[in-house]
Amino acid sequence: MPVAERQAGRAVIIGAGLAGLAAGYRLSRDGWDVLVLERESEVGGRCRTVTRGGFRFDTGAQYFRDSYDAALKTAIEVGLGDRFRIPVGGAGVLARGRVVPFVPRSMNPFALLPWRALGPESAAGVLSLSIHLLRGYRSYNIRFPHWWTDGDRLTASDFIHSRTSSDSVRSLAGPLCRYALGAEPEKVSAAAFMAALRATFADRVGCFAGGIGLLPGSLAERTQVICGMEAQHVVLEGGRAVAVKARPAQGGRERSYRADFVVCAVPAPHVAAMTGGMAGAAGRVIGETEYSPEVVVNLGFPGEVGGVAGPVLLTAAGGFRAGWALTHRSKSLEYVPPGAAALTLVYSGREAASLMGEEDGAIIELALEEARGVFDLACMSPVEQRVDRHDPGRPVASPGHAARVRELWRAGSCIENLVLAGDWTRSPTMEGAVSSGFYAAESAVLRR
Numbered sequence: 001m002p003v004a005e006r007q008a009g010r011a012v013i014i015g016a017g018l019a020g021l022a023a024g025y026r027l028s029r030d031g032w033d034v035l036v037l038e039r040e041s042e043v044g045g046r047c048r049t050v051t052r053g054g055f056r057f058d059t060g061a062q063y064f065r066d067s068y069d070a071a072l073k074t075a076i077e078v079g080l081g082d083r084f085r086i087p088v089g090g091a092g093v094l095a096r097g098r099v100v101p102f103v104p105r106s107m108n109p110f111a112l113l114p115w116r117a118l119g120p121e122s123a124a125g126v127l128s129l130s131i132h133l134l135r136g137y138r139s140y141n142i143r144f145p146h147w148w149t150d151g152d153r154l155t156a157s158d159f160i161h162s163r164t165s166s167d168s169v170r171s172l173a174g175p176l177c178r179y180a181l182g183a184e185p186e187k188v189s190a191a192a193f194m195a196a197l198r199a200t201f202a203d204r205v206g207c208f209a210g211g212i213g214l215l216p217g218s219l220a221e222r223t224q225v226i227c228g229m230e231a232q233h234v235v236l237e238g239g240r241a242v243a244v245k246a247r248p249a250q251g252g253r254e255r256s257y258r259a260d261f262v263v264c265a266v267p268a269p270h271v272a273a274m275t276g277g278m279a280g281a282a283g284r285v286i287g288e289t290e291y292s293p294e295v296v297v298n299l300g301f302p303g304e305v306g307g308v309a310g311p312v313l314l315t316a317a318g319g320f321r322a323g324w325a326l327t328h329r330s331k332s333l334e335y336v337p338p339g340a341a342a343l344t345l346v347y348s349g350r351e352a353a354s355l356m357g358e359e360d361g362a363i364i365e366l367a368l369e370e371a372r373g374v375f376d377l378a379c380m381s382p383v384e385q386r387v388d389r390h391d392p393g394r395p396v397a398s399p400g401h402a403a404r405v406r407e408l409w410r411a412g413s414c415i416e417n418l419v420l421a422g423d424w425t426r427s428p429t430m431e432g433a434v435s436s437g438f439y440a441a442e443s444a445v446l447r448r
């Protein structure tokens with residue numbers, strides 16, 4: 001019987017983040033009987049928007065980029081095309097105590113770098129880096145820098161050190177890596193750094209008028225999701241997944257959901273508990289995937305906040321500890337009630353790790369004090385506030401990341417009818433999550 005005429009079966013998806021929901025959306029559309037299990041009371045995972053007193057706070061992901069093919073086409077498919085918003089305000093770099101706007105975006109490599117902000121010494125370093133990048137242009141593909149094999153083996157820090165001054169590493173590569181990749185240049189590969197460089201200075205960023213969480217919310221309306229149900233483990237028989245056992249997160253009796261196909265769309269550290277460990281390539285990739293913790297502080301103010309809208313890359317570790325900061329104007333005005341303002345600070349890597357155990361009040365105080373160094377808050381205090389901790393936060397694209405991802409695609413999970421999805425199986429972005437979900441759905445169709 002041709003594949004198309006065979007009946008689709010029951011797919012159980014673990015995790016209602018963007019990856020799980022993208023898989024659920026596609027499989028439902030293809031005629032599968034889909035069930036997505038989510039342990040939290042709401043969908044979205046690290047891509048959620050909450051509403052508080054008329055303010056919209058994005059609690060994890062903040063922006064999409066115009067290079068996000070799968071995510072943006074999907075957003076249009078689910079009716080969000082008229083919600084796209086491009087930032088109202090500009091972006092800048094905090095250098096020597098003041099915020100300097102980025103140079104205009106263009107594909108000219110000299111113009112891509114915010115070297116005007118860095119003073120003559122760093123500017124010379126960045127200039128020599130630009131020349132080197134131009135000379136090495138043939139060895140990688142600027143559209144797909146993750147596929148640059150040599151760059152996948154080196155750290156960003158070694159790559160830049162070998163070509164330019166350590167000042168450039170500190171003042172340019174540091175903030176850029178923290179902003180775009182959530183980790184230090186010593187942790188990420190040169191290929192990931194190049195991807196971030198291109199994306200930060202060449203792509204436009206945007207959001208949805210109702211918040212970034214509109215995308216998972218709209219996908220969830222098109223498939224069947226049970227929230228508050230925590231998957232415990234996948235039941236295997238003869239090397240195949242036959243069911244998923246789950247328990248209500250608030251307590252209650254364990255249930256069993258029969259499955260012909262399973263998508264495990266949770267962060268790498270949670271996979272082992274679900275599957276009893278993975279052999280082969282999948283087990284290796286899971287073991288080697290590192291995460292950067294992230295702390296997001298959202299503050300709502302009763303009046304206008306002055307200064308650049310952001311995102312602001314923060315260059316001086318001593319001066320301002322957040323990786324980056326922005327106001328609602330860098331997304332859309334619909335994020336706040338009329339006349340009000342919202343401010344977001346995203347702490348990554350070791351700064352976030354040091355804040356993980358702090359009380360919310362202390363983190364808010366720190367964020368406020370530091371935000372006063374960048375934005376004009378007058379004497380205002382926030383009327384709404386929220387702290388979100390993500391651990392695991394963002395997967396770190398460390399050296400070997402692209403090779404590991406390719407190995408995982410080739411080998412798959414060690415269970416015939418179970419596919420692993422999530423940003424860690426692609427790239428650590430919303431696009432990576434959505435495209436991994438689509439890949440999982442395509443695998444299900446092929447294995448039908």
Ligand SMILES: Cc1cc2nc3c(=O)[nH]c(=O)nc-3n(C[C@H](O)[C@H](O)[C@H](O)COP(=O)(O)OP(=O)(O)OC[C@H]3O[C@@H](n4cnc5c(N)ncnc54)[C@H](O)[C@@H]3O)c2cc1C
Nearest residue numbers: 015017018019039045046061062063231422423429430433
């Ligand atoms: C602070 C921060 C800022 C970011 N900024 C950006 C940005 O600006 N742009 C961008 O593109 N990306 C950004 N990212 C990355 C982006 O948020 C993620 O890549 C994407 O949301 C990951 O989606 P996912 O579905 O792979 O994983 P998740 O969103 O983590 O989804 C996994 C889901 O599985 C659920 N789950 C876990 N265990 C179980 C279980 N046992 N049973 C049932 N459910 C379970 C979780 O509750 C969660 O809902 C950011 C991330 C963070 C943390």
